[in-house]
Amino acid sequence: MKRINKLSKKAFTLIEISVACVVLILILFNVFLLMQQGNKGTVHNRNEIIAKQYASNIIAYYNLIPFKDVVPLDEFVLKNENGFNVNIDEKMEASFKNLEPQKKCSVRIEPYKNDDWPYEYKFVTVTVEWKEPGKTKNEKVTMTGLVAER
Numbered sequence: 001m002k003r004i005n006k007l008s009k010k011a012f013t014l015i016e017i018s019v020a021c022v023v024l025i026l027i028l029f030n031v032f033l034l035m036q037q038g039n040k041g042t043v044h045n046r047n048e049i050i051a052k053q054y055a056s057n058i059i060a061y062y063n064l065i066p067f068k069d070v071v072p073l074d075e076f077v078l079k080n081e082n083g084f085n086v087n088i089d090e091k092m093e094a095s096f097k098n099l100e101p102q103k104k105c106s107v108r109i110e111p112y113k114n115d116d117w118p119y120e121y122k123f124v125t126v127t128v129e130w131k132e133p134g135k136t137k138n139e140k141v142t143m144t145g146l147v148a149e150r
Contacts, residue, residue: 051128059145
């Protein structure tokens with residue numbers, strides 16, 4: 001009898017094992033939630049960086065072409081759904097070949113003239129919109145650049 005009692009005192013009980021399993025499950029559950037949140041943040045940051053790069057490329061494009069070719073536009077929208085829904089030149093189209101399907105890009109060009117300034121300017125406003133998984137509201141980035149007459 002003494003021998004059985006000595007062994008039973010050294011072993012874990014079913015309750016102790018159950019409590020350890022519950023604690024382990026709670027810890028792992030929180031770790032997985034943390035990883036999921038980190039993944040969502042990474043996807044959001046990636047989309048925002050890509051959208052800013054698209055907008056920056058468009059503004060840079062308008063700074064490189066001759067000023068007279070930067071025609072005032074009320075607004076046009078570029079989409080990557082089997083082509084574009086606006087007529088743009090080949091150089092501009094080439095920069096949008098890699099536009100991701102879930103992103104939509106709109107460009108607005110407004111002339112700006114001040115009689116006190118020696119040059120004429122045009123504002124180029126670019127908005128890139130996209131939908132992130134699990135969100136109901138579209139995310140968007142808007143950049144405005146100034147194109148100057150040279």
